[in-house]
Each structure stands twice: as C-alpha cells, then as structure tokens.
C-alpha cells in the first residue's frame with residue numbers, strides 16, 4: 001500500500017505521464033485514470049477508517065490473484081482484525097501520532113513482502129510446497145510481535161514510517177504529500193550531507209565465537225545435514241533480533257554451526273553473537289542439533 005518513492009522508476013510527473021501513455025495509452029487506461037495515476041505515488045490513509053478500507057481492498061485483490069481463503073492474506077486479515085478490535089486504542093494513538101496508522105500499514109506491507117521473499121526462496125526446490133506450511137502463521141506472528149506493547153497496553157508499538165516519509169529523508173527534494181488534513185513531519189532544520197553508507201561489520205558474515213559443542217560430528221559436513229532437500233532442518237531454532245533489521249527471525253544455524261554465513265547482512269535469518277543467546281535458547285539449539293545429527 002505504501003510505495004517507496006525511490007523504487008518507482010519515473011520520478012517526475014512528466015515522466016510518469018509519458019510512461020503511462022506509452023504503456024497504457026492505447027485504451028487500456030482512460031485519460032482520467034492516467035492523470036490520476038501520475039499524481040500520487042504515495043497513498044496514505046487519513047485515519048484508521050481509511051486504513052481499514054485500504055486493507056479490505058488489498059485483501060480482495062489478493063483473493064482474486066490467489067485463492068480464497070489464502071495464506072497470502074493472513075497478515076492483512078489479522079491487521080484488519082486489529083483495526084476493528086482495537087478501534088479505541090487506534091483512535092487514542094492517532095491523537096498523539098498522526099502517522100500511526102501509516103506506520104501500521106507499512107508494517108502489514110513489509111510483513112507481506114517478507115512472506116513473498118520466503119516463498120521465492122523455496123521456488124527452486126523440487127517440491128516448493130514442502131516445508132512452506134510454517135509460512136501460514138508467519139505474518140500474524142510477526143505483526144503480533146511488533147504490535148504487542150500497544151496491544152497489551154504496555155507501551156508504544158515497535159513500528160516505523162518508511163524511510164521516504166521520515167523527516168530526515170532527502171530534505172532537498174521535499175517530502176511526499178501528508179495524509180489529508182494531517183500535519184507532515186517537519187523537515188530537518190539544517191540538513192547535513194548524507195553520510196556514506198557504512199561497510200557491513202565483519203561479524204555479519206563471520207561468527208566471532210562459534211560454540212564448539214554445536215559443530216557437526218567428526219567426519220561429517222554441514223551440507224550433509226542442511227541442504228535444499230531438508231529445508232525443515234533450518235527450522236525449529238529459537239528467534240533473535242535480526243542483525244540488520246532488528247526484527248525477530250529464526251537464528252541462522254549455518255552462522256552458528258560453521259561460523260560463517262556468506263550471505264552476511266543480507267541473510268534473512270538472524271546472525272547473533274553466541275554470548276547474546278540466552279541459556280534457554282542454547283539448550284533448545286543443542287537439543288535441536290542433536291536430533292538432526294542423530295537422524
């Protein structure tokens with residue numbers, strides 16, 4: 001629902017008009033539709049009621065594209081459920097944070113995108129459906145986890161605006177339109193030159209202190225136990241905050257067992273220093289590994 005401005009190729013209105021006329025000007029879209037599409041890149045809800053309508057629309061669209069019921073809509077359906085059940089809480093939060101529902105929709109969108117990433121990762125397997133059953137509850141769990149302080153009345157939800165809506169984002173270009181009738185975050189007062197992106201720290205790829213107890217049995221290799229044909233072996237480990245996003249993800253067992261995961265920052269599983277893993281989680285890891293090594 002929220003589109004990142006930088007990801008849309010035609011950046012100016014003139015370019016977008018030309019792009020749409022070239023691709024859809026032969027009757028596929030009316031002149032009015034083209035004019036409308038060139039205007040707003042970002043479509044933000046003015047309030048929780050509009051947010052609910054937007055979620056309903058995306059659920060209907062996904063049902064047309066997939067199936068009804070579909071696991072693809074699980075996150076959005078759960079989001080709609082929260083909007084309806086916690087209407088009063090959303091209303092209260094809107095009063096203190098005009099962008100609260102935008103942040104919430106962005107959480108639903110990014111969770112859905114991560115779900116798609118997980119799906120795509122399995123597509124090159126012989127039977128892509130095998131091992132995907134865990135995805136059914138992936139989105140609801142993630143949304144619940146990020147929203148839990150808000151839902152439990154214990155604090156602020158762990159949700160953010162997309163980077164392109166954050167006040168410090170590229171202030172020279174101005175900000176995208178605010179939701180109707182709502183204030184826009186003030187731009188940074190004295191924009192400093194954007195810092196060069198920092199190189200990924202070495203520990204994102206290399207585990208500083210692998211636990212020897214977790215190593216594969218002598219004479220065996222990691223790939224004998226963990227490969228494309230037994231994807232389920234990558235699951236069943238505890239979660240930890242992801243090293244890049246901070247969102248909870250299953251820990252990367254390759255990083256823990258071999259001490260090196262070449263995917264580094266881009267790995268979708270969590271790379272975590274073994275010293276930061278709780279004793280309970282260490283027990284879970286050891287027991288899970290033992291059952292895999294003995295199978």
Ligand SMILES: [Zn+2]
Nearest residue numbers: 252255261267
């Ligand atoms: Zn990894």
